[in-house]
Amino acid sequence: MALANIWVRKLIEAAQSPSDINSVLAEICHAIGADIGVLFIGPSPKFGLGHTFHFGIDDKLLDFYHRHSDNDAYLKHYSTHHFQGKMVPLQSMLPIKRIEDEWFRDVMLPTLSVKYSISGYSFISRHEVQALTFHRYSTPFAPSSQIQLQQFMDELIPWSQFYLSTQKLIDQFGTTPLHHGSIQLPDDLTPAERQVIQLLSKGYDGSEITQFRGVSKETTKSQIKSILHKLDCKHQNHLLHKLYTELVI
Known part of the structure; x- marks a missing residue:
């Protein structure tokens, strides 16, 4: 069985558990030698308003990126050059000498401190996307990693749609009713x-x-x-x- 299928199966088993989904993401990172892995699913184009799962990056740095995602020159170039649906090496797609945004080049990139990235997003509905990004600090990814991640992105679409649909139902109707014993849950709980x-x-x-x-x-x-x-x-x-x-x- 292809690795992409194995990873998706494990995500299905993880259900709605953020910690279990993060664990699957960690397994993917170990398989391709990535130091950082981030999976986002939610509304486009403003990343940060949906659901973010991650490995190898702390919440503070992740929040920094979310707050400044509008300044991401890689994301702008990716979107305007119709790469949607493809996992691409960002530094090859847009060499640093061609980046015109000085703040992104001189502040944002050094803050994130990664040297090599394979990233991409694909639409899972009219207004929602799944975005994947994997990073390494020192050496480039193996060519096979891009192939594996492309297969994963393609196979991931049904899971992303299912996750968001399930979450919307939970938000609207709550989870499975509680069966309680001696503790009496008050009726006014929302x-x-x-x-x-x-x-x-x-x-x-x-x-x-x-x-x-x-x-x-x-x-x-x-x-x-x-x-x-x-x-x-x-x-x-x-x-x-x-x-x-x-x-x-």
Whole structure:
């Protein structure tokens, strides 16, 4: 079985779990020798408003890129030269001496500090894309890596469509109803709060819940605070104790 098919199968098994999807991304990076791997699915062209999964890059640097993605000269060149649907080596596509944007060349690239990249995006609906980017710090990618990543991008489209559709249904209707024992869940819990409880009971922390649900950190904090009040818990550890000792999922 081709590696691309194996990777997609593992993503299917990962379901909606950000940590499991990140683990699959880490496996892909190890297979092709990438130091950094990022998968984005969501609305185009403003990256950062959808769902981002990553390996080898910290949240601070990822946030820096999201805030300045409009200044990405590689992305602009890729989009205007109709490369959509293709995984391409960025530094060959647009050599640094041809980059006219001084801020991108002198500030953004040194901040990101990668030397070799294979990236691309493809449309999965009229207004949504899947974007893949893999980077190395020192040596170029092997030619076979571009072929493997192209196969992966092509095979990934149905999974990306399924992930976004599932997430939209979860956002609208919540997750599978909770079956509870001695703990009595109040009727005034919102569908979003029930989803947060479901995720907390499965061991997700606040940052993972934020990423999973595609909301802000402030929204997650507010929902947990509301849950604590409604379940008469003094703090989050008190809530977790109730979930692990009294709740039957």
